[in-house]
Amino acid sequence: MATQTDLRLRRSVLYMPGSNQRALEKAKTLPVDSIILDLEDAVGPEEKEIARAQVCAAVRGGGYGERELVIRVNAPQTPWGEADLHAAIEAKPDAILMPKVSTPAVLESIADRLESLDAPEDIRVWAMIETPASILNIHDIAKARRLGRNRLTCFVLGTNDLAKDTWAQIVPGRVPMLPWMMTALAAARAEGLNILDGVYNDISDTEGCRAECRQARDLGFDGKTLIHPSQLEPANSSFAPTDEEVRRARVALDAFEQPENAKRGVIKLEGRLYERQHLGMARRAVTWSEAIRAKGF
Numbered sequence: 001m002a003t004q005t006d007l008r009l010r011r012s013v014l015y016m017p018g019s020n021q022r023a024l025e026k027a028k029t030l031p032v033d034s035i036i037l038d039l040e041d042a043v044g045p046e047e048k049e050i051a052r053a054q055v056c057a058a059v060r061g062g063g064y065g066e067r068e069l070v071i072r073v074n075a076p077q078t079p080w081g082e083a084d085l086h087a088a089i090e091a092k093p094d095a096i097l098m099p100k101v102s103t104p105a106v107l108e109s110i111a112d113r114l115e116s117l118d119a120p121e122d123i124r125v126w127a128m129i130e131t132p133a134s135i136l137n138i139h140d141i142a143k144a145r146r147l148g149r150n151r152l153t154c155f156v157l158g159t160n161d162l163a164k165d166t167w168a169q170i171v172p173g174r175v176p177m178l179p180w181m182m183t184a185l186a187a188a189r190a191e192g193l194n195i196l197d198g199v200y201n202d203i204s205d206t207e208g209c210r211a212e213c214r215q216a217r218d219l220g221f222d223g224k225t226l227i228h229p230s231q232l233e234p235a236n237s238s239f240a241p242t243d244e245e246v247r248r249a250r251v252a253l254d255a256f257e258q259p260e261n262a263k264r265g266v267i268k269l270e271g272r273l274y275e276r277q278h279l280g281m282a283r284r285a286v287t288w289s290e291a292i293r294a295k296g297f
Helices: 021-027 043-059 081-092 104-117 132-136 138-147 160-166 174-192 208-217 227-239 244-256 276-295
Strands: 012-017 034-038 068-072 094-098 125-129 152-159 194-196 223-226 268-271 273-276
Touching: 012 021, 012 227, 021 043, 034 043, 043 068, 043 081, 068 081, 081 094, 081 104, 094 104, 094 152, 104 125, 104 138, 125 132, 125 138, 132 138, 132 160, 132 174, 138 152, 138 174, 152 174, 160 174, 174 194, 174 208, 194 208, 208 223, 208 227, 223 227, 244 268, 244 273, 244 276, 273 276
Parallel strands: 012 034, 012 223, 034 068, 068 094, 094 125, 125 152, 152 194, 194 223
Antiparallel strands: 268 273
16 A cells, blocks of 8 residues: 655755764754754763753754754663653654664554653654664565554665675675665555665765765665765755756646647657656656755755
8 A cells, every 4th residue: 555655855864973962053054854863873872861861952942943853762672762762752853763673563662652652643753774674574564654653754774784784795886785775665665655775984985975875866765864964965966856857847747737638648748758657756856846945955
C-alpha cells in the first residue's frame, strides 16, 4: 500500500553533537533543511547527560527558524536510552531518530513508550537503517508505517555502521553498498517514507561529497546526512532540480493541460516523448523548485 511521500525539503540533514554548545548555536545560522541533534555516536559516555540537557534546552529555546529539528537518542537498551526518550518528548522536536532499528518490534516498542509518555501527536519517528538485520528486514520495517501509531516518517541510512558490520569497503561509487541502498529505497517508496543517504566521511573533499550527493540524488534519495557545514552547499545544490529540469517540467505540465491533448496518453515535446505518468515527476520538480525558492537557499 503505497502512500504519499512527505515532500518536506530534506536535501541537507546535518548531524550536530549535542555536547558541543557552540555547534548548537551555530546551527541556527546555517543554510540547512534539517538538523539532527545527536546524543548517540557523536557523544562520549562521559558527556551523555550534559549533551541531553543542552540539546533539549536548545529545542525548547527555539531560534532555529524553519529548520527541522530531530533528536537522535541512544538505543533503549543502553544506560541512557530511556532518559533520552523521556527528555526528547518533553522538548518536543519535530522528530526523534531511533538508532539501529533492525526489526519492526523496535518501532512497536517505541510506539508504546510514546503513548505511555503522552508524546505530542506531531512528533514523528525516524529510523536508522544501519545493521545487516535492518536490510534483511527492511520491507517489514517499512510496512510498520501502516500501523500509524509508530509515527514512522523517514529512513536514515547508517553506511558507516553497515560497512563495519559487513566488512564492505567504502569506495568511490559505493558499489558494495548499492544493493542495500536500493533495497532500502524501494521499501521506503513502497510505503511513502522519506529516505536519507548516509554520511560522507572526508570533510576536506568537497567535490567527493558533491559526487556522492549527486549519486544519491540519481538513485532517488530525498537528501543526505552530513557531518560538517562545508558539505551543505554540495547537498543543497545536488538535491535541487536544475533550472532546465524545472523548465522542461513546466513545458510538459502546460502541454498536457491544452484541450487538444486532453485525451492523449503520450505527446512529443522538444524531441522528447512524455507520458502522463511523467506528470507526477514534473509536478514534484516544480513543487521542490518553488519550495527552495521560498526558503532562499
